[in-house]
Amino acid sequence: MNIKIIIQAAFIFLFLLAGMSCEKKGNNYSGNEQRSFCYWNTSYVSDSALWNKLEANHLYVRYFDVDWDDLSGEPKPIASIWSNDSLPFNFTPSVFLTNKVFEKSSEQVLDSLSAKIKRRIDDITTSFGASAFYGREYQDRHLNQDSLRNIVIGEYKNRYKDILIDCDWTAGTKDKFFYFLNRIKKDCSSKNITVTLRLWQYKQTKTAGVPPVDRCLLMCYNMQTANNFNVKNSIASLDELKKYISGDKYPLILDVALPIFSWAVLFRNEQFVGLIGNATDKDYKDNFIEYESLENGRYRSLTDKVIGNYFMRKGDIIRVESISKKELNDMAQYIKKEIPMDKYSRITFFSWNKSYIENYGTEEIKEIYSLFGK
Structure with missing residues (x-):
């Protein structure tokens, strides 16, 4: 058999095998993507040495924001991420939408927006897949480069299991936001749709409602208003956390995001x-x-x-x-005791930034992962 055909067939088999290994199982993640970080900048630069040192295995990546454009009278994407680097094996595209989008949009506009968001996620993932292809040693004269590039990009699109929708919805926008969630679940039916959950939304379910998804990412930071001069620390504290996490448990499975910024x-x-x-x-x-x-x-x-x-x-x-090491550890201990999580629940840190990580300490971060059994 021609050596070119043998090599190409083997390459295709390996990528198909990788894609099969990361197919979603029901509504659960796989068992090796619970040590997570959030990446929230507009340009992505990988740091594999730091990533491996932390033994991290999942990254939420903010792909773009969506805001209402008064000039055109419709929601539009802004601040899209760009990069020449490839993402870690386990990643989740994340999209932030402002409340104004849901204040201004009709259901028909939200239907169109859902389809546009899916296409933009596909386009950005394609770009990351192309970066992964060109960053590897596939440049072999025996192989069809166009075919291999398409395989790598296709595998990249199949690799992620969920999409994170980030919105600080209110009592006034929840109905349209929940409508949008149901719509994007249909448009992205091969992926799980997850949602960020602010602490006030966790506590005030009667006011905020419960989003029509299987799980949420609970954001355990930005607990007070930063623009209040009398606040001591608006990012987080154990005392403030206790004001929100008490009483009845949330009806959805939760992942947890902790601050190191x-x-x-x-x-x-x-x-x-x-x-x-x-x-x-x-x-x-x-x-x-x-x-x-x-x-x-x-x-x-x-x-x-x-x-x-x-x-x-x-x-x-x-x-x-900032959050001291002791304060963050105390918060983690309290969360572990008060919030039920399943074996797939992610512990994620906001955000992926080398200076934040080094200020806090890689070993201290790993200890918190271990505290949750991750």
């Missing part, structure tokens, strides 16, 4: 100015020339300066927010 909240005359991403105490506490250290992670600017996207004036206050 940090930021600084900028205030002027006690009025909110903005958020400065990836900020830590060490950025300010030893800079005695530019900042005066106050209590509770707050600093007063001693000079005018540009920081991030903001012009900071003398006298402005910065509140640095």
